Amino acid sequence: MWKDEIVEEIHQIREAYAKSFNYDLDAIFEDLRKKESESGREVVSLSRKRGLTTRWSGRVRDLGGDAESAKRRSP
Incomplete structure (x- = not known):
């Protein structure tokens, strides 16, 4: 299997640091x-940021009492 020299060097540096x-x-x-x-x-x-809907699920989060108007604004 081919190994990337740069990645191997980063792994060595990380190991030494830890x-x-x-x-x-x-x-x-x-x-x-x-x-x-x-x-x-x-x-x-x-x-x-607070008060935004999640992009993929469309569920409304942290909107307080304004959840209905937020649903209308969401894409």
């Missing part, structure tokens, strides 16, 4: 958060 924290997910997460805050880059949340 090993440096003794595979402790909490420590890895803390380190990533620290690097994120030190980077100076703006971090944005891509979470769903």
Whole structure:
């Protein structure tokens, strides 16, 4: 089976990084958060907006008392 050298290198780097924290997910997460805050880059949340229907199911969620008018607006 053919192996991609770049993917293999990424796997080796990831393995070494995890090993440096003794595979402790909490420590890895803390380190990533620290690097994120030190980077100076703006971090944005891509979470769903409240009050929208789900795209595929068409079910209305988090609409409060305005569910009927939202159903008429949904595609």
